[in-house]
Amino acid sequence: MTADQISSVARRPAGAARKTGRVRAADRPRxxxxxxxxxxxxxxxxxxxxxxxxxxxxxxxxxxxxxxxTYDGISPNWRYVGLGNYSELLTDSRTWDSLGRxxxxxxxxxxxxxxxxxxxxxxxxxxxxxRGLFRTLLYLPAVVPPVGxxxxxxxxxxxxxxxxxxxxxxxxxDALGWLADPYARYVLLMSxxxxxxxxxxxxLAGLQxxxxxxxxxxxxxxxxxxxxxxxxxxxLLSPVLxxxxxxxxxxxxxxxxxLLLTPDGTTAGVTALPQSNYLYMMHVFGxxxxxxxxxYASALLWVLFVLILIVTGLIFRFTSGVVFYNVDPEAKK
Amino acid sequence: MRPEDGAPVSRRRFLSLxxxxxxxxxxxxxxxxxxxxxxxxxxxxxxxxxxxxxxISPDLIRQAQKDIGVKIVTVRYDLTKLIGMMxxxxxxxxxxxxxxxxxxxxxxxxxxxxxxxYFARSSVLELDDLDPxxxxxxxxxxxxxxxxRYGMAKDFSxxxxxxxxxxxxxxAGVDHPPELxxxxxxxxxxxxxxxxxxxxxxxxxxxxxxxxxxxPNVLASLTAAAGGSLFNDDFSRIDFTTPEARxxxxxxxxxxxxxxxxxxxxxxxxxxxxxxxxxxxxxxSGNGYWLGGLINADKKLAPVSRLxxxxxxxxxxxxxxxQAGTGFWIPRTSRHKDAAWRVFEWFFGxxxxxxxxxxxxxxxxxxxxxxxxxxxxxxQRRELTVQNAELKHFSVIAFTPYATADSLYALFNEIAPAAxxxxxxxxxxxxxxxxxxxxxxxxxxxxxx
Numbered sequence: 001m002t003a004d005q006i007s008s009v010a011r012r013p014a015g016a017a018r019k020t021g022r023v024r025a026a027d028r029p030r031x032x033x034x035x036x037x038x039x040x041x042x043x044x045x046x047x048x049x050x051x052x053x054x055x056x057x058x059x060x061x062x063x064x065x066x067x068x069x070t071y072d073g074i075s076p077n078w079r080y081v082g083l084g085n086y087s088e089l090l091t092d093s094r095t096w097d098s099l100g101r102x103x104x105x106x107x108x109x110x111x112x113x114x115x116x117x118x119x120x121x122x123x124x125x126x127x128x129x130x131r132g133l134f135r136t137l138l139y140l141p142a143v144v145p146p147v148g149x150x151x152x153x154x155x156x157x158x159x160x161x162x163x164x165x166x167x168x169x170x171x172x173x174d175a176l177g178w179l180a181d182p183y184a185r186y187v188l189l190m191s192x193x194x195x196x197x198x199x200x201x202x203x204l205a206g207l208q209x210x211x212x213x214x215x216x217x218x219x220x221x222x223x224x225x226x227x228x229x230x231x232x233x234x235x236l237l238s239p240v241l242x243x244x245x246x247x248x249x250x251x252x253x254x255x256x257x258x259l260l261l262t263p264d265g266t267t268a269g270v271t272a273l274p275q276s277n278y279l280y281m282m283h284v285f286g287x288x289x290x291x292x293x294x295x296y297a298s299a300l301l302w303v304l305f306v307l308i309l310i311v312t313g314l315i316f317r318f319t320s321g322v323v324f325y326n327v328d329p330e331a332k333k
Numbered sequence: 334m335r336p337e338d339g340a341p342v343s344r345r346r347f348l349s350l351x352x353x354x355x356x357x358x359x360x361x362x363x364x365x366x367x368x369x370x371x372x373x374x375x376x377x378x379x380x381x382x383x384x385x386x387x388x389i390s391p392d393l394i395r396q397a398q399k400d401i402g403v404k405i406v407t408v409r410y411d412l413t414k415l416i417g418m419m420x421x422x423x424x425x426x427x428x429x430x431x432x433x434x435x436x437x438x439x440x441x442x443x444x445x446x447x448x449x450x451y452f453a454r455s456s457v458l459e460l461d462d463l464d465p466x467x468x469x470x471x472x473x474x475x476x477x478x479x480x481x482r483y484g485m486a487k488d489f490s491x492x493x494x495x496x497x498x499x500x501x502x503x504x505a506g507v508d509h510p511p512e513l514x515x516x517x518x519x520x521x522x523x524x525x526x527x528x529x530x531x532x533x534x535x536x537x538x539x540x541x542x543x544x545x546x547x548x549p550n551v552l553a554s555l556t557a558a559a560g561g562s563l564f565n566d567d568f569s570r571i572d573f574t575t576p577e578a579r580x581x582x583x584x585x586x587x588x589x590x591x592x593x594x595x596x597x598x599x600x601x602x603x604x605x606x607x608x609x610x611x612x613x614x615x616x617x618s619g620n621g622y623w624l625g626g627l628i629n630a631d632k633k634l635a636p637v638s639r640l641x642x643x644x645x646x647x648x649x650x651x652x653x654x655x656q657a658g659t660g661f662w663i664p665r666t667s668r669h670k671d672a673a674w675r676v677f678e679w680f681f682g683x684x685x686x687x688x689x690x691x692x693x694x695x696x697x698x699x700x701x702x703x704x705x706x707x708x709x710x711x712x713q714r715r716e717l718t719v720q721n722a723e724l725k726h727f728s729v730i731a732f733t734p735y736a737t738a739d740s741l742y743a744l745f746n747e748i749a750p751a752a753x754x755x756x757x758x759x760x761x762x763x764x765x766x767x768x769x770x771x772x773x774x775x776x777x778x779x780x781x782x
Contacts, residue, residue: 073416074442075780158602160535174534263600268739272597272746289413290743291773
């Protein structure tokens with residue numbers, strides 16, 4: 001090939017090169033690299049994508065289909081009811097009561113557990129003796145499976161044989177029915193706080209990312225410890241706190257802890273829960289597994305999913321002005 | 334080349350048609366043979382059994398392999414999982430069930446195998462030898478207790494009978510109940526109140542527990558004891574406002590309100606009576622003969638424990654039903670029915686059945702195994718006397734096919750605590766139970782068709 005021929009091939013558009021089946025030597029590795037990158041991307045993400053499709057999208061679509069039926073899993077004559085389950089849901093007082101109770105539970109348990117976790121993180125971030133031991137001990141409860149927590153709490157708070165009432169009666173007080181109304185809600189809150197070690201660990205990582213020189217500067221400027229914490233530490237921790245708030249709200253509306261605290265562990269026992277602990281997921285569980293109303297329960301779940309999306313969106317919307325992302329502004333460009 | 338119409342069939346074609354016909358015939362015949370094949374061993378096959386851990390131990394699984402050459406794979410019993418497995422066309426081959434409530438529910442939905450042909454040919458499980466309790470597993474499309482057999486109970490008890498601890502009676506200065514004559518439910522409750530001991534807001538001794546196997550069965554049994562029926566004739570409706578059902582409901586609510594024993598408003602942390610009774614913290618336990626398996630294994634507890642007949646209502650009939658009749662059934666779509674039947678025969682009629690009978694955990698469901706019931710000790714002989722006398726009053730209380738017992742129990746749990754806590758009258762409760770339970774039954778009836 002002469003030099004002219006080479007330059008004429010080089011001037012041809014890429015499409016023309018593809019048509020002729022000839023590609024510039026310089027183009028070949030670049031295209032191949034891009035394709036390889038795409039392949040690698042899909043290869044590495046495919047386990048997640050497949051898992052997401054099979055274990056999330058398909059079940060959600062199936063649940064959506066179920067929510068338009070009276071299907072109970074086994075009876076032969078189920079039928080489509082259109083939006084019937086959704087309209088029934090609007091008039092079901094137990095749905096609204098449990099939803100309200102769940103909102104109240106989230107509004108109480110999320111701030112309490114974040115405050116507790118952050119407080120513990122601040123304590124174990126200080127230069128104290130046996131700091132590692134304290135961190136381990138405080139985190140340990142968080143690794144206990146929820147079923148174990150449920151069993152332990154049931155034993156601790158049993159009215160007739162629990163240690164909690166043992167202490168009360170030792171001091172001359174009457175025993176309380178901890179696992180019944182009106183005390184059951186406090187036991188539920190305690191079970192949530194029991195796992196505050198999770199929040200402690202994440203907050204601790206956030207605290208250790210706060211530049212020391214900012215604290216020193218604040219001290220030199222005469223700021224008190226509280227002022228430093230409020231004006232330096234908390235703003236720098238705000239992304240971590242936002243993350244904990246969002247995940248905490250989602251986890252709290254989906255909690256099944258009340259079920260694990262009920263002494264009657266049967267499926268039908270869910271409706272015997274103390275009213276204060278009859279949260280939305282308990283209602284869903286009861287409709288699914290005790291009453292066999294797969295269609296109606298699926299409608300309840302879809303409504304919960306939409307509500308979670310809305311609440312999460314609102315949290316992001318209202319916190320956008322107060323969350324401080326400590327990133328290099330130039331990096332965005 | 335395609336033969337022309339009317340042309341004689343060639344020898345090759347005749348042979349191929351004959352071969353096809355023979356193969357089809359053989360397949361059809363072997364299909365018939367496969368449907369009912371007692372005598373076919375199932376040896377070398379694997380049978381999936383959906384059960385609770387207590388139903389079939391690892392030792393029994395090993396023994397099955399040795400005795401009948403069938404490998405048993407267990408799946409933990411879970412209704413949702415069962416539905417999933419059946420929907421996927423891969424059901425377990427044997428499924429645990431509570432005959433009293435599961436048999437009509439599943440049979441009405443046509444998911445159970447009719448076992449009559451198997452029983453007819455079995456030399457292990459002979460129809461004459463079956464105890465009447467196995468009728469709980471019969472359903473004719475309308476009524477429980479009649480029609481084809483869909484399963485069998487592994488053992489049974491007359492669950493309204495009760496055990497009592499004589500030491501706790503003596504400590505409280507309360508007379509023991511008569512040995513063979515029933516007390517009334519009202520007397521039972523009064524006695525429970527006298528036996529209950531409380532201190533600093535804690536119950537140190539429960540006077541008596543009366544929860545039966547499942548609350549809906551308890552309520553159906555109580556209503557029958559008051560001389561009525563909880564369900565209407567076609568089992569499509571429930572009525573707590575009839576005088577008999579109301580009497581039964583009022584008694585059960587009073588039992589919960591007085592807190593003499595575990596209930597939905599005062600649950601037992603052990604979830605059942607056994608450990609509490611064994612610890613000497615329960616004076617009477619409304620469990621039938623089967624609890625003797627636990628009691629008689631405790632050498633301190635056995636001599637102070639007595640079994641008493643099922644209570645009656647003043648003026649009501651004397652009945653003593655079985656509220657459970659737990660056993661196994663074979664799904665209609667099981668792929669290993671023969672092998673499953675072989676395990677069924679072995680489990681209900683051979684070594685495991687003999688082991689259960691001699692262990693005292695319930696009455697054997699084959700009459701021929703009765704002589705194996707434990708009677709070595711004085712207390713065992715005394716219990717056996719009471720139990721044998723009670724058998725005369727055995728009755729089957731049919732349950733609705735239109736709802737699971739769990740669903741009715743869940744609906745009861747929703748409303749009844751208010752009545753047990755004194756915030757709702759029994760009449761209001763009866764009305765509300767009728768409304769919610771009949772709605773559930775209506776949904777079930779629509780779906781069964």
